[in-house]
Amino acid sequence: xxxxxxxxxxxxCNGNTHSFLNHPDLFSILSHFEIVHHPALEGSYSMEDxxxxxxxxxxxxxxxxxxxxxxxxGGVEVSKLIKTxxxxxxHIISAxxxxxxxxxxxxxxxxxxxxxxxxxxxxxxxxxxxxxxxxSLPGCPMHPKxxxxxxxxxxxxxxxxxxxxxxxxxxxxxTVHTGCTRNEYFEWKIDTKNFGLKEGxxxxxxxxxGPYTRGSCNKILWNDVSSKTRSxxxxxxxxxxxxxxxxxxxxxxxxxxxxxxxxxxPRRAYLTLTGVTKSFKIKRFTERLMDYDK
Amino acid sequence: xxxxxxxxxxxxxxGEAELDFTFNEGKIEDVKINxxxxxxxxxxxxxxxxxxxxxxxxxxxxxxxxxxxxxxxRAIENGYENAGQKIELTSxxxxxxxxxLACELIQNHIKWLYMTLxxxxxxxxxxxxxxxxxxxxxxLASTITKALAIFAGQWxxxxxxxxGGVTCDPTYVDVMQAQxxxxxxxxxxxxxxxxxxxxxxxxxDLCADLHNIGGDFGKLLHLIGSSGxxxxxxxxxxxxxxxxxxxxxxxxxxxxxVSNVNTKYVKESEQVGxxxxxxxxxxxxYEVGPMARGMVAKRTIVxxxxxxxxxxxxxxxxxRVHEVATLLAYSKNLLSNLNLEEDSCTLDMHTVLKxxxxxxxxxxxxxxxxxxxxxxxxxxxxxxxxxxxxxxLSHGEKDEKGIAIEAMKGSKNIxxxxxxxxxxxxxxxxxxx
Numbered sequence: 209x210x211x212x213x214x215x216x217x218x219x220x221c222n223g224n225t226h227s228f229l230n231h232p233d234l235f236s237i238l239s240h241f242e243i244v245h246h247p248a249l250e251g252s253y254s255m256e257d258x259x260x261x262x263x264x265x266x267x268x269x270x271x272x273x274x275x276x277x278x279x280x281x282g283g284v285e286v287s288k289l290i291k292t293x294x295x296x297x298x299h300i301i302s303a304x305x306x307x308x309x310x311x312x313x314x315x316x317x318x319x320x321x322x323x324x325x326x327x328x329x330x331x332x333x334x335x336x337x338x339x340x341x342x343x344s345l346p347g348c349p350m351h352p353k354x355x356x357x358x359x360x361x362x363x364x365x366x367x368x369x370x371x372x373x374x375x376x377x378x379x380x381x382x383t384v385h386t387g388c389t390r391n392e393y394f395e396w397k398i399d400t401k402n403f404g405l406k407e408g409x410x411x412x413x414x415x416x417x418g419p420y421t422r423g424s425c426n427k428i429l430w431n432d433v434s435s436k437t438r439s440x441x442x443x444x445x446x447x448x449x450x451x452x453x454x455x456x457x458x459x460x461x462x463x464x465x466x467x468x469x470x471x472x473x474p475r476r477a478y479l480t481l482t483g484v485t486k487s488f489k490i491k492r493f494t495e496r497l498m499d500y501d502k
Numbered sequence: 503x504x505x506x507x508x509x510x511x512x513x514x515x516x517g518e519a520e521l522d523f524t525f526n527e528g529k530i531e532d533v534k535i536n537x538x539x540x541x542x543x544x545x546x547x548x549x550x551x552x553x554x555x556x557x558x559x560x561x562x563x564x565x566x567x568x569x570x571x572x573x574x575x576r577a578i579e580n581g582y583e584n585a586g587q588k589i590e591l592t593s594x595x596x597x598x599x600x601x602x603l604a605c606e607l608i609q610n611h612i613k614w615l616y617m618t619l620x621x622x623x624x625x626x627x628x629x630x631x632x633x634x635x636x637x638x639x640x641x642l643a644s645t646i647t648k649a650l651a652i653f654a655g656q657w658x659x660x661x662x663x664x665x666g667g668v669t670c671d672p673t674y675v676d677v678m679q680a681q682x683x684x685x686x687x688x689x690x691x692x693x694x695x696x697x698x699x700x701x702x703x704x705x706x707d708l709c710a711d712l713h714n715i716g717g718d719f720g721k722l723l724h725l726i727g728s729s730g731x732x733x734x735x736x737x738x739x740x741x742x743x744x745x746x747x748x749x750x751x752x753x754x755x756x757x758x759x760v761s762n763v764n765t766k767y768v769k770e771s772e773q774v775g776x777x778x779x780x781x782x783x784x785x786x787x788y789e790v791g792p793m794a795r796g797m798v799a800k801r802t803i804v805x806x807x808x809x810x811x812x813x814x815x816x817x818x819x820x821x822r823v824h825e826v827a828t829l830l831a832y833s834k835n836l837l838s839n840l841n842l843e844e845d846s847c848t849l850d851m852h853t854v855l856k857x858x859x860x861x862x863x864x865x866x867x868x869x870x871x872x873x874x875x876x877x878x879x880x881x882x883x884x885x886x887x888x889x890x891x892x893x894x895l896s897h898g899e900k901d902e903k904g905i906a907i908e909a910m911k912g913s914k915n916i917x918x919x920x921x922x923x924x925x926x927x928x929x930x931x932x933x934x935x
Contacts, residue, residue, distance in 0.1 A: 217517070219539055219541055220517075220564075220931070221541075221561045221562060221563050221564045221567070221931050222516050222517065222563070222564030222565060222931055223561065223564035223567065223658045223659055224564070225564060226564040226565055226658050227564075227658055229613075229639075229640055229643065229644070230640070230643065230644040230647055230657070231640075231644070232644055234637075234640050234644075235634070235636075235637050235640070247513075247514065247517070248514055248613075248617055248636075249617075249636050250621065250636065254513070255511055255513040255518060256511055259511075278539075279538060279539045280538070281511075281518060281538060282511050282518075282520070312543075312546065312558060312561050313541050313542075313546075315546045316541060316542035316545060316546055317542075348561065348659060349564070349658055349659055402847055402850060402851045403664045403666070403667065403668075403669045403846070403847040403851055404595075404664075404667050404668060404669055404670065404671055404845060404846025404847030405671050405846070406671040406673075413851070414851065425656075430651055430655060430656030430657075431644070431647055431648045431650070431651035431656060431657060432648060433648055433651050433652050433679070434651050434652055434654075434655050434656065435655055435656065436655040436656060436660070436661070436662075437655075438655060439651075439652075439653065439654060439655030439656075439660075439662050439669060439670040440655075440662065440668075440669030440670050440671055440846070441655050441660070441661055441662045441669045441670075444557050444661070446659075452554070452557060452558065454550060454551060454554065455551040455554065456551070456553070456554050456556075456557050456661075457551070457553045457554075457556075457664070458551070498673075
């Protein structure tokens with residue numbers, strides 16, 4: 209029998225639902241499962257059945273931030289529905305930053321709204337009950353191929369290696385910086401001169417959080433073609449428990465140096481390297497990329 | 503006969519809604535539309551940097567996030583202009599924004615056709631086919647959003663539009679790839695959606711020629727026609743458009759008389775029993791969306807359908823799918839004329855205004871989307887978002903029912919009424935931001 213898949217929404221924008229619908233192999237992935245209910249795709253049970261609590265569920269996908277009281281569907285608290293199915297499920301996947309850490313919607317009522325098993329980085333009271341079957345897929349939204357990776361690992365009975373926040377290390381072991389097409393400019397500490405230019409790194413002025421944000425956006429490309437930083441938009445750290453931080457298009461600095469260091473890099477190491485690179489003037493990085501050698 | 507109340511949970515409308523029907527003499531007399539959860543995006547924005555709205559507001563909605571981004575950037579640009587900072591977008595930046603927005607509308611309309619309308623009408627008329635409509639929706643939607651992402655980095659939730667332009671700096675490598683993706687979508691539209699060449703489809707002006715439309719759209723039109731649904735779903739026959747785009751100029755159309763509009767007459771108000779706010783223009787209700795755009799733009803086929811069937815379900819459904827064709831032709835054109843020599847962004851990144859008030863308007867998939875931002879010392883002190891679905895789903899007043907409610911009124915059964923409801927392409931999350 210195929211594992212039965214239930215996609216349940218709490219406080220959400222449906223961004224993860226639509227992100228996943230963009231998967232180029234959507235139906236081959238879903239063919240490993242029986243969809244019992246999904247917010248957009250046809251399933252074998254209606255929402256009313258889901259609300260009754262009687263629907264079978266092996267894999268539970270949660271989308272949206274969690275609140276214990278005050279959000280009802282068909283007269284039933286959504287929190288109760290989530291727990292009912294989380295108890296039944298063999299695997300729980302928190303899809304997106306909202307379901308994982310609280311995300312944007314947490315900011316409406318920070319004391320009451322959180323992720324299902326994490327509140328920012330802290331474990332919630334529910335964590336202990338569900339930790340053994342929890343996979344976190346933060347991202348606003350999560351990448352469709354991150355979800356398909358987890359679903360296919362489950363379908364193939366493979367163990368998913370995870371970190372302390374239950375994120376699969378094969379997806380989140382990278383930073384968003386990995387694979388960014390602007391890496392040369394980062395190496396030589398050349399900042400971009402404005403928005404709308406393919407030249408220059410976005411880390412120094414425009415607020416890019418790629419070097420310290422976990423995620424494989426520049427390895428597994430968005431919509432198979434691009435990423436924020438490749439199209440000149442800074443990374444806003446949307447996979448992180450802290451998302452969204454303030455002043456997203458501006459880099460916070462200390463004495464002209466980015467306040468937050470690339471993941472795992474000691475400040476002293478960063479400063480030493482910066483001192484060296486900045487002592488050279490590399491002609492190729494002072495002009496338009498495609499004008500060099502013309 | 504006694505009044506009868508029936509509650510029905512409607513799902514797969516970008517969330518859920520609860521419809522509370524009142525029947526009198528066997529006919530629907532009134533409907534209360536209740537949505538779930540108020541997420542408070544406008545409040546979340548207060549105290550944030552003005553430009554953070556470009557990241558936060560797309561998260562209002564997973565299916566029309568790009569429209570929110572473009573409305574948010576227009577609100578800031580309008581605010582900058584009001585404060586004396588000239589903003590002149592290059593035609594390149596304008597065209598790229600137009601292109602990516604068109605892609606999002608196409609994505610939306612196709613999902614609505616294949617994931618909402620076709621399955622719902624088949625189940626209502628009890629003629630369920632074995633078709634996997636969702637695979638068609640997913641194929642076309644993922645292909646066109648791939649073209650969008652070439653410029654915007656990703657879909658959903660891009661933030662590539664910034665005051666003064668766009669962040670991308672495309673080359674012809676990008677343009678060629680996008681052109682080929684649009685061509686693929688046009689091929690799909692021709693072979694699967696309508697079984698007509700795009701040009702031939704766009705030349706259809708008369709109701710009498712609608713039978714030439716084949717494919718899945720032809721099937722839908724046939725199902726509507728043969729089940730006697732062409733005359734149902736009529737509302738107040740008043741339409742409004744605030745955004746300026748290829749689909750329509752701004753204006754309002756009452757019956758068929760078109761006149762000018764100004765966003766200053768738009769009023770939002772609280773409603774009892776729901777977290778969704780009502781919207782009116784000079785205290786009157788108006789329908790927004792593709793049919794409104796078709797009427798205000800006086801698009802020949804929409805006008806001809808309206809002449810015969812008024813603002814019925816048929817005209818409403820037709821107008822939405824028809825936009826796909828218009829937008830595909832437009833997208834192709836935008837890409838072939840894109841001038842890559844121009845700047846992507848004309849405003850210096852260090853030019854950041856601290857005090858301003860601005861309004862942005864965009865024609866989103868479901869109709870006019872309005873953002874208003876008020877900024878002091880660089881921080882947002884007030885942000886207002888008025889979404890298309892708020893117009894169509896307002897409850898209305900005693901003497902006049904809301905647009906969608908009026909359309910459902912008089913129906914004899916809930917299945918028919920909920921189908922009428924879905925022809926508005928209802929979005930639960932946008933209604934309760």
